[in-house]
Amino acid sequence: MSGKASWITNNRLKETTAAEFVEKLSQGIQAFCDVDGMGGRSIFPRPYAPFFKDELVRQFDKLSIQDRLDQLTVSQEIKDLTASLMAMGAANTVDQGAFLDWVKWWSLNDYSLQNFGDRQARYKIHEGTGALARAIAADAPVDLKLSTPVDAVEQSEAGAIVRAGGAIYRAKEVICAVPLAVLHSIRFTPALPPAKLEAAKTANVTRGRKVYFNIRERIDNWSGVAPPPYPVTYAFKEDDFLRELLGRCCKTPRMSRQLLRLIAAIGVSAPTLAMIVA
Ligand SMILES: Cc1cc2nc3c(=O)[nH]c(=O)nc-3n(C[C@H](O)[C@H](O)[C@H](O)COP(=O)(O)OP(=O)(O)OC[C@H]3O[C@@H](n4cnc5c(N)ncnc54)[C@H](O)[C@@H]3O)c2cc1C
Numbered sequence: 001m002s003g004k005a006s007w008i009t010n011n012r013l014k015e016t017t018a019a020e021f022v023e024k025l026s027q028g029i030q031a032f033c034d035v036d037g038m039g040g041r042s043i044f045p046r047p048y049a050p051f052f053k054d055e056l057v058r059q060f061d062k063l064s065i066q067d068r069l070d071q072l073t074v075s076q077e078i079k080d081l082t083a084s085l086m087a088m089g090a091a092n093t094v095d096q097g098a099f100l101d102w103v104k105w106w107s108l109n110d111y112s113l114q115n116f117g118d119r120q121a122r123y124k125i126h127e128g129t130g131a132l133a134r135a136i137a138a139d140a141p142v143d144l145k146l147s148t149p150v151d152a153v154e155q156s157e158a159g160a161i162v163r164a165g166g167a168i169y170r171a172k173e174v175i176c177a178v179p180l181a182v183l184h185s186i187r188f189t190p191a192l193p194p195a196k197l198e199a200a201k202t203a204n205v206t207r208g209r210k211v212y213f214n215i216r217e218r219i220d221n222w223s224g225v226a227p228p229p230y231p232v233t234y235a236f237k238e239d240d241f242l243r244e245l246l247g248r249c250c251k252t253p254r255m256s257r258q259l260l261r262l263i264a265a266i267g268v269s270a271p272t273l274a275m276i277v278a
Contacts, residue, residue: 003221028082084225091208
């Protein structure tokens with residue numbers, strides 16, 4: 001693996017090879033997930049059936065990312081690297097992100113950092129993800145209603161009724177794919193189970209952002225990470241689009257200062273940084 005990596009640990013900037021970075025980060029993730037001596041594999045043996053081992057899911061459900069980081073006996077450097085990735089994945093503070101969310105994600109990616117990177121970020125639809133949605137819509141003989149929030153869903157023996165913006169839609173079945181956090185704003189008849197409603201009310205809404213920076217200078221493969229509470233916890237150079245740098249942040253002004261520090265490590269000159277478009 002070619003390229004460089006920079007990371008902040010104990011408030012100091014370190015530079016090394018991409019290979020060492022991946023090795024240390026993998027070590028951290030493995031330690032993080034290994035609550036069972038099997039790298040977390042016993043919790044989601046069937047990743048697409050997350051409740052297959054319901055009792056284990058219940059056992060670890062209350063653990064936050066921070067709780068699990070506190071249990072780790074790895075070096076501070078590896079802990080910092082791990083926390084950087086976890087905060088990015090949770091798109092939230094590590095005390096709000098769930099340990100299990102990460103383990104499930106890890107299992108869906110075959111416990112491999114390479115697969116994780118490839119599946120989440122590497123391969124893209126050339127025309128943008130919207131093109132996929134448009135192609136699906138063009139393929140389906142449906143009447144599409146956009147900007148029409150559903151107010152209520154009523155289900156009975158006779159079928160289902162969906163109420164949205166004063167209109168009524170009748171159907172044999174309803175597929176509900178709204179995000180968890182808005183589920184409680186729709187009136188369901190019969191009512192949703194109390195536990196599901198409670199989860200919807202307390203659901204974490206992501207606070208993360210993804211920002212692309214276009215820089216004029218061509219740079220080699222590069223990753224830069226910093227542990228929370230740094231606002232950008234993870235940044236990397238896109239594989240296919242050489243001029244793009246990706247980072248995630250919460251606050252833009254602090255983010256630019258931190259990115260400046262990270263990018264300085266790879267020798268991009270200050271005038272080039274001024275060309276970065278956030
Ligand atoms: C900053 C950020 C970066 C991300 N980066 C990546 C990435 O690099 N790779 C990756 O794989 N994933 C990424 N994700 C995750 C990905 O975007 C989500 O997993 C995916 O969009 C979830 O799809 P969904 O259909 O479940 O929900 P959504 O895409 O949220 O769709 C839910 C839909 O329901 C609609 N809706 C809400 N309320 C109602 C209502 N009352 N009536 C009718 N409709 C309603 C919403 O308008 C929305 O269109 C990222 C997410 C964020 C926030």
